[in-house]
Amino acid sequence: MAAFALEDAFVKHAALELPVSEVLILFGLGGALAFWGLAGLRRETVFHADVLSPVMKVRFGFELVGRLFYILALALTPLSSTTAILQATPIFVVLGAALFFKETVGWRRWSAIFVGLIGVLIVLRPAGDSFSVLSLLAVIGMLGFSGRDLASRAAPATLSTNVLGFYGFLTIIIAGVLFSFWEQQALIVPSTSALQALAAAVAFGVVAYSSLMKAMRTGEVATVTPFRYSRLLFGILLGVLWFDETIDFQMLIGCGVIVGSGLFILWRSNKART
Secondary structure (H helix, E strand, O other), X not given: OHHHHHHHHHHHHHHOOOOHHXXXXXXXXXXXXHHHHHHHHOOOOOOOHHHHOHHHHHHHHHHHHHHHHHHHHHHHOOHHHHHHHHOOHHHHHHHHHHHHOXXXXXXXXXXXXXXXXHHHHHHHOOOOOOOOOOHHHHHHHHHHHHHHHHHHOOOOOOOOHHHHHHHHHHHHHHHHHHHHHHHXXXXXXXXXXXXXXXXXXXXXXXXXXXXXXXXHHHOOHHHHHHHHHHHHHHHHHHHHHHHOOOOOHHHHHHXXXXXXXXXXXXXXXXXHHO
């Protein structure tokens, strides 16, 4: 989670200089090449037939939406608020599992889901003077990641972490190309600072993705998942120290509500299984 937060910070830093579409393309290219190399070292087949399975196509669609809108949110809104909204992902994953996979969700978890949504609204402040429509970019990105995580549950087990990572970053390249038609900005030659930021973002992104997949595949999900909320602490810390962002009491309340609801849902899910 610390590596994910650093990845976000370096992407945001690069986006201060480069067009968002260019950041997406270069970041995606670096990550795809890194995972391609790691797959080659392990003699894993990147062009596996299961990549074209229906569930992987659905996963690709959600990944595309999640990556595009989340990086737009990183570029255009504060890192701290973007990270806070992202923490609602587990809540929406449970909601989606109940609606689309017909998983049983009792009234306590439904109540926690509702409270978690209130937490998101507290962070967004739709009725306040400080509300920015751009904050909805993070919401759309979060929904995309939620759909991706749901689709990943049915992803073929034959696809390794490196293969999934390769196609995840390949999706970022595609997102950048598609967004370039909307952005209508010419690509520019990156400065040394921007290239260093992108290289650092790729390095931390590869470490973060590999670590998360390793943890989720070898550890108990109920034990590993709560640690995902630590990303909020790292994101807020980097936002304050690096980008001089201000955290007020209302945002802290919203963050607490989101994290508390998510942890309660995970606790109830684990208790239901036992």
